[in-house]
Amino acid sequence: MPQASLTINPAFAIGAVDRRLFGSFVEHLGRSVYDGIYEPGHAASDDEGFRGDVLELVRELGVSTIRYPGGNFVSGFKWEDSVGPASDRPTRLDLAWHSKETNEVGLHEFSSWLRKAGSELMLAVNLGTRGVEEALDLLEYANVPSGSTLSDLRRSNGLEEPLAVKTWCLGNEMDGPWQLGHRNADDYGKLASMTAKAMRQLDSSLELVVCGSSNRTMPTFGAWEHTVLQHTYDDIDLISCHAYWAESQSDLGSFLAAGHDMSLMIEEVVATADSVKAALKKTKQINISFDEWNVWDIERFAEEDQITGIDNWPVAPRLLEDSYTVVDAVVVGSLLISLLNHADRVSSASLAQLVNVIAPIMTEPGGIAWKQTTFFPFAVTSRLAGATALTPRIVSDTYESSVHGTVKVVDAAVTSDAQGTSVFLVNRAVDSATTVTIDIAALGAVSVVEAVALYDDDIHAANTLESPERVALRPISASTTDGTLTIELPPVSWVALRLSAG
Numbered sequence: 001m002p003q004a005s006l007t008i009n010p011a012f013a014i015g016a017v018d019r020r021l022f023g024s025f026v027e028h029l030g031r032s033v034y035d036g037i038y039e040p041g042h043a044a045s046d047d048e049g050f051r052g053d054v055l056e057l058v059r060e061l062g063v064s065t066i067r068y069p070g071g072n073f074v075s076g077f078k079w080e081d082s083v084g085p086a087s088d089r090p091t092r093l094d095l096a097w098h099s100k101e102t103n104e105v106g107l108h109e110f111s112s113w114l115r116k117a118g119s120e121l122m123l124a125v126n127l128g129t130r131g132v133e134e135a136l137d138l139l140e141y142a143n144v145p146s147g148s149t150l151s152d153l154r155r156s157n158g159l160e161e162p163l164a165v166k167t168w169c170l171g172n173e174m175d176g177p178w179q180l181g182h183r184n185a186d187d188y189g190k191l192a193s194m195t196a197k198a199m200r201q202l203d204s205s206l207e208l209v210v211c212g213s214s215n216r217t218m219p220t221f222g223a224w225e226h227t228v229l230q231h232t233y234d235d236i237d238l239i240s241c242h243a244y245w246a247e248s249q250s251d252l253g254s255f256l257a258a259g260h261d262m263s264l265m266i267e268e269v270v271a272t273a274d275s276v277k278a279a280l281k282k283t284k285q286i287n288i289s290f291d292e293w294n295v296w297d298i299e300r301f302a303e304e305d306q307i308t309g310i311d312n313w314p315v316a317p318r319l320l321e322d323s324y325t326v327v328d329a330v331v332v333g334s335l336l337i338s339l340l341n342h343a344d345r346v347s348s349a350s351l352a353q354l355v356n357v358i359a360p361i362m363t364e365p366g367g368i369a370w371k372q373t374t375f376f377p378f379a380v381t382s383r384l385a386g387a388t389a390l391t392p393r394i395v396s397d398t399y400e401s402s403v404h405g406t407v408k409v410v411d412a413a414v415t416s417d418a419q420g421t422s423v424f425l426v427n428r429a430v431d432s433a434t435t436v437t438i439d440i441a442a443l444g445a446v447s448v449v450e451a452v453a454l455y456d457d458d459i460h461a462a463n464t465l466e467s468p469e470r471v472a473l474r475p476i477s478a479s480t481t482d483g484t485l486t487i488e489l490p491p492v493s494w495v496a497l498r499l500s501a502g
Contacts, residue, residue, distance in 0.1 A: 001432050001433060001434065001435055002396075002397040002409045002410070002427075002429050002432060002434040002435075003396075003397055003434065003435055003436075003437075004394060004395065004396035004397065004408070004409060004410035004434060004435070004436045004437075005394070005395045005396075005436070005437045005438070005439070006392060006393065006394045006395075006410075006412050006414075006423075006436060006437070006438045006439070007393040007394075007438075007439040007442075008390060008392070008393075008414050008421065008423070008438060008439065008440055008442060008443060009390070009391075009393070009442040010388075010390060010416050010421075010442060010443065011442070012390060012391040012393070013388050013389065013390055013391070014341065014342075014343050014344050014388075014389040014390060014391055015343045015344030015345075015388070015389060016343065016387060016388060016389075017340065017343045017385055017386065017387055017388060017389050017415055018343065018346075018347050018348060019064045020064050020065045020120075020167075020347060020348035020349070021064075021339050021340070021343065021346065021347075021348065021349045021385075022062055022063060022064045022349070022378070022381070022382040022385070023063060023064050023065035023066060023067065023119075023122065023291070023348055023349055023350040023351070024061075024063045024065075024066050024067070024119075024350055024351045024352070024353065024354040025066065025067045025068075025071070025291070025292060025350040025351065025352040025353045025354060026066050026067070026068050026069070026110070026353060026354050026355070027068070027069060027070045027071030027072075027073050027074075027352075027353060027357070028069050028070065028071075028073045028077075028094065028101055029070070029071060029072075029073055029096075029097050029099075029319060029320070029353070029357050030097070030099075030316065030317060030318060030319030030320055030321065030356060030357045031316050031317075031318060031319075031321070031355075031356040031357065031363070032353055032354065032355055032356055032357040032359070033105050033316070034102075034104070034105070034315065034316035035316055035356070035363060035365045036051075036054065036354075036355035036356045036357075036359075036363055037050060037051060037054055037055075037058075037105075037113060037354075037355055038050055038051070038104075038105050038109075038113075039051050039363070039365065039366075042365075042366060043366075044369075046116075048109065048112060048113075050112075050113050050116065051363065051369065053363075053368070053369040054355060054361060054363060054369050055113075055116050055117055057361050057369055057371065057375075058117045058119070058354065058355075058361065059117060059118055060379055061360060061361070061375060061378060061379045061382065062378070062379055062382030062383055063117065063119050063354065063382070064119060064120060064382075065119060065120045065121070065122045065167070065348060065350070066114060066117075066119045066120070066121065066122060066350075066354065067122040067124065067169065067291050067292075067350045067352075068110060068121060068122065068123060068124065069082075069110075069124065070096070070124060070172055071096070071124070071172055071292075071352075072096035072097065072172060072173065072178070072179060072180075073094055073096050073097065073101075074124045074125070074126050074128070074169075074171070074172050075096065075126055075127070075128025075129060075171065075172060075179050075180035075181055076092075076094060076095050076096060076126070076128060076129055076180045077126050078092070078126075078130075078134075079107065079126070079134070079137075079138045079141075080137075081101075081103045081106070082103050082105075082106025082107045082108075083106055083107055083108060083141070083153075083154070083157055084157055086103075086104055086106070086109075089102070089103040089104070089106065090103065091103065093313055095180060096180065097307070097319060098306070098307040098308065098309075098312070098313065099307065099313060099314055099315065099316070099317055099319075100313040100314060100315045101315075102315060107142070107163075108157060108158060108159055111159070111163055120166070120167075121163065121165050122165075122167045122168075122169065122291070122348070122350070123138075123142065123165045123167070123168055123169070124168070124169035124171070124172055125138060125168060125169065125170060125171065125195070126171070127170055127171030127174065127181065127188075127191055127192065127195060128171060128172075128174070128179060128180040128181030128182075129180055129181050131191065131194075131195065132191075132194050132195050132198050135170075135195050135198070135199060136198055136199065136202060137150055139168070139199055139202055139203060139206075140202060141153065141154050142154070142162065142163040142164075142165050143162050143163065143164055143165060143202075143203050144162060144202075145161075145162050166205070166206065166207050167206075167207045167208075167209065167289075167348070168199065168206055168207070168208055168209065169209045169211075169240065169289075169291065170192045170195055170196060170208060170209060170210050170211065170236070171188070171192065171211050172211065173211060173214040173242060174188045174211045175188075175211065175212075175213050175214055175218060175220055175224050176214045176218075185220065185223065185224045185227035185228050186227055186231075188211065188228060189210075189227055189228040189229075189230065189231030189232055190231055192210050192211070192228065192231065192232050192235070192236070193231045193232045193235050196208050196210075196232060196235035196236055197235055200235070207237045207238065208235065208236045208237055208238070209236065209237070209238040209239070209240050209289045209291065210228055210229070210232050210235075210236040210238070210239050210240070211228065211239075211240055212224065212225050212228070212239045212240045212241050212242070212269060212288075213225060213241070213242070213269075214242050215242055215243050215244070216243060216261070216264070216265045216268070221268075222268060222272055225239060225269055225272045225273065226272050226275070226276060229272070229273060229276040229286065230276055230279075230280070233276055233277070233280055233282055233284070233286065234282075234284075236286070237286070237287070238286065238287050238288060238289040238347055238348070239269065239273060239286055239287075239288060239289070240288070240289045240290070240291050240292075241265060241266065241269055241288055241289070241290045241291075241292075241293075242290075242291070242292040242293070243261075243262060243265055243290075243292070243293055244292075244293070244294055244295065244296040244298055244352075245258035245261065245294075245295055245296075245331060245335075246295060246296060246297040246298065246299070246300075247295075247297075247327060247328070247331075251401075251402055251403065252327070252430060253399060253400075253401040253402070253407075253428070253430070254401040254402055254403035254404055255327070255331060256327070256330070256331060256334070256401075256407075256426075256428040256430075256492070257401045257403070257404040257407040257428065258295075258331045258334060258335060259331070259334030259335050259337055259338040259411055259426065260338075260404050260407050260408075260411075261403075261404055262290075262293070262335055262338040262339075263338045263341065263342065264404075266288060266290070266338070266342045266345065266346060267342075269288055270288070270342075270345050273285075273286040287345050287346065287347040288342075288345055288346045288347065289346075289347060289348045289349070289350075290339065290346055290348070290349040290350070291348065291349065291350040291352075292350060292352040293335060293349060293350070293351060293352060294332070294351055294352050294353075294358050294374075295322075295324065295328045295331055295332060295358075295374070296320070296322060296352075296358045297322065301319075301320060305319055305320065307319075319357065320357045320358050321356055321357065321358075321362070322358050323372070323462045323464060324360075324372040324373045324374045324462060324463075325373060325459065325460045325461060325462045326373055326454065326455065326456045326458070326459045326460065326461050326462075326471055326492065327459040327460065327492055328373060328374055329372075329373035329374045329376060329377055329454050329471075329494065330377075330426060330454060330455075330459075330492055330493060330494045332351075332374045332377050332378060333377030333381070333424065333426055333454065333494030334411055334426040334428075334494070336377060336378065336381045336413070336424065337411055337412065337413040337424050337426060338411075338413075340381075340385065340389050340413035340415060340424070341389065341392065341413050343389035344389075351378060359372065360372050360374045360375035360378055360379075361375065362463075362465075364465055367465070368465070368468060370463055370465070370468035370469075371463060371468070372462070372463055373454070373461075373462060373463060373471045376454050376471075376472070376473050377454060377494050377496075380452060380473070380496045381424060381496065384415075384422040384424075384450070384496055384498055385415045385422060386415035386416045386417030386419075386420075386421070386422055387415070387416070387417045387418075388415060388416050388417065389413065389414070389415050390414040390415065390416055390421075391414075392412040392413055392414045394408070394410065394411070394412050396408040396409050396410040396411075397409045397410075397434075399428070399429075407428065408428075409427065409428050409429050409434055410425060410426065410427055410428070410434055410436055410489065411425070411426050411428070412424060412425050412426075419500060420446070420449070420498060420499050420500035420501065421440075421443055421446070421498075421499045421500075422496065422497065422498050422499070423438065423496070423497040423499070424494075424495070424496050424497075425487075425489060425494070425495040425496075425497075426493070426494050426495075427489035427490065427491065427492065427493045427494075427495075428492070429491050429492070430491055430492055431491060432491055433488050433489060433490050433491060434488070434489045434491075435486065435487075435488050435489075436486070436487050436488075436489060437484055437485070437486050438484065438485040438486070438487070439483065439484060440480065440483055440484065440485050440499065441483030441484075443499065444501065445501065445502065446480070446499040446500060446501055446502070447480065447499065447500060447501075447502050448478050448480065448485070448497060448498070448499055449498050449499070449500045450496070450497065450498035451475060451476050451477065451478045451487075451495070451496070451497050451498075452473045452474065452475060452476065452495070452496050453473065453474050453475075453476040453489075453490065453493050453494065453495045453496075454471075454473055454474070454493060454494045454495075455474070455490040455491070455492060455493035455494075456471060459491075459492045476490075476495060478497060485497075485499075
């Protein structure tokens, strides 16, 4: 049986846990908006057409911020289409996802939904087909209280108070050849710098996110960040990371090591940002917005799901509706562990996406909403994570993965707050349980007040429309004796513990 040991000491802090680590992402893609958060006529929908059962699940998920409206969608988006009377809004062709966008749900409707969900808006501007002027217009419309043409237009459209959006993304995945308006790093860096400077002239309090690489395997990864930051270092606050992981039929071990890969990406982007900081002789620190991350089989989408044809533009087609398994959820839990362990440099993160599209929440038109397996580690981590991330001093047996090399069998994250300590664990061993001993002597007298696990004899079990409760959290036993906590982690499992004084 593999073994691991963990030492917890509140004196060794990584940094403050920003609640925005538990953000998500809603894009006008597939059934994320239409038939997802919005379905007029559904028995659970309110007078605005928003599904109350979905809102209840979003609140349970504990989503802090939501990035909107894309994603690839934003690079062809005209924000003006999404305001004013819904009956007057144009229907547009969305080139990113080869779909038709009715604009029935726009900026006002989504801001209303956010208030009901209890989440904060993270707004992306189009730097693909548009530029500085359009970004300024949207900022004026959204953030200026009154007294200008666009702020007064917002008020006449029914929103008296400004949206007061704090965090803005300067485009999306501009390094990607698939992106409308794709540019090289030099051209994008110049445009992002001009846009950021202009937006700050209007509202100096903004937090701005510049596009980093779309994934760590991009041929320009690293060089892209370096060039873009040379242009924008003084103008922005955060640089984005995007990454998705998928299970290969022949390489479960590498998939389970996705959190290890995420950590490497974060550390490489941090190293690049800090090298630019040193070269430019700056004092400001650039942190990371990991504003797209999840488990997603992109290759399967490329082969099977893409819509084509100049006469084929469906509204809200079923796209990217991946069914998530137990092992997918364990990997999502390990990715959350990685984010917590880099809380000193990752200021925000967005699970991509929220409803129906590679999502923890699924809906059936006219039917139920249910939790995918990935819902559970996200919801519990968001609920239990404390204000401060602690350094997890862990010693673990290792295994060899074909993609990521030597990887620890057990990984962990620890957080603390005035009420207690939370421990998050993942066991990557496929064929055996793993015993973990945790030195908790530095915490004083504590007791285990919550201990839950996600695992199953069938690691590919999933929650579906037919069996929406097939997979759920299970209680797990943990014993404490003389300053030591001992727990046995099932194979391919994610575990959360909550310790409190007493």
